[in-house]
Amino acid sequence: xxxxxxxxxxxxxxxxxxxxxxxxxxxxxxxxxxxxxxxxxxxxxxxxxxxxxxxxxxxxxxxxxxxxxxxxxxxxxxxxxxxxxxxxxxxxxxxxxxxxxxxxxxxxxxxxxxxxxxxxxxxxxxxxxxxxxxxxxxxxxxxxxxxxxxxxxxxxxxxxxxxxxxxxxxxxxxxxxxxxxxxxxxxxxxxxxxxxxxxxxxxxxxx
Numbered sequence: 276x277x278x279x280x281x282x283x284x285x286x287x288x289x290x291x292x293x294x295x296x297x298x299x300x301x302x303x304x305x306x307x308x309x310x311x312x313x314x315x316x317x318x319x320x321x322x323x324x325x326x327x328x329x330x331x332x333x334x335x336x337x338x339x340x341x342x343x344x345x346x347x348x349x350x351x352x353x354x355x356x357x358x359x360x361x362x363x364x365x366x367x368x369x370x371x372x373x374x375x376x377x378x379x380x381x382x383x384x385x386x387x388x389x390x391x392x393x394x395x396x397x398x399x400x401x402x403x404x405x406x407x408x409x410x411x412x413x414x415x416x417x418x419x420x421x422x423x424x425x426x427x428x429x430x431x432x433x434x435x436x437x438x439x440x441x442x443x444x445x446x447x448x449x450x451x452x453x454x455x456x457x458x459x460x461x462x463x464x465x466x467x468x469x470x471x472x473x474x475x476x477x478x479x480x481x482x
Contacts, residue, residue: 280305281355286347295334298397315354
């Protein structure tokens with residue numbers, strides 16, 4: 276089975292290095308020196324990784340035979356594809372390969388059917404499920420524990436607990452109206468109390 280593990284971005288420097296948008300949870304395994312990768316478009320590859328390093332939070336790779344910036348720029352937007360065993364699964368039970376998640380039915384904790392996962396987008400901050408709804412529209416669902424508390428591979432389901440507005444925009448409007456009312460009430464109570472110092476910002480946990 277073939278799995279997209281990265282996308283080549285801009286050239287870095289003048290010695291053939293490129294930035295890479297990582298699309299795998301195991302870059303050290305899939306994108307390490309010596310790895311031979313197929314490509315899309317196919318005519319660009321296969322590419323053999325010669326060196327790899329992390330610079331300012333970005334993965335930089337150099338491929339065999341690519342010695343200068345011109346050669347690196349010619350690879351821009353190329354998808355990097357690894358061949359994997361379909362039976363392979365990550366060692367961490369909380370991690371999943373893209374092919375395990377594709378086509379899962381997405382259902383809320385209340386049993387409401389939302390749609391089917393048709394794509395997984397790997398962003399720097401988090402992964403997103405692209406879910407196709409029965410009417411053909413799409414919704415993006417962040418793949419974080421607070422929103423996706425359970426992946427049931429046996430039942431072929433992703434169980435989600437979406438906040439108001441994530442699935443239906445009208446829910447967000449209702450939630451906003453309630454928040455506004457609550458804020459107005461809180462303001463009224465505060466005005467009756469002696470003026471106090473400004474409170475600090477609320478702490479925000481990682482997504």
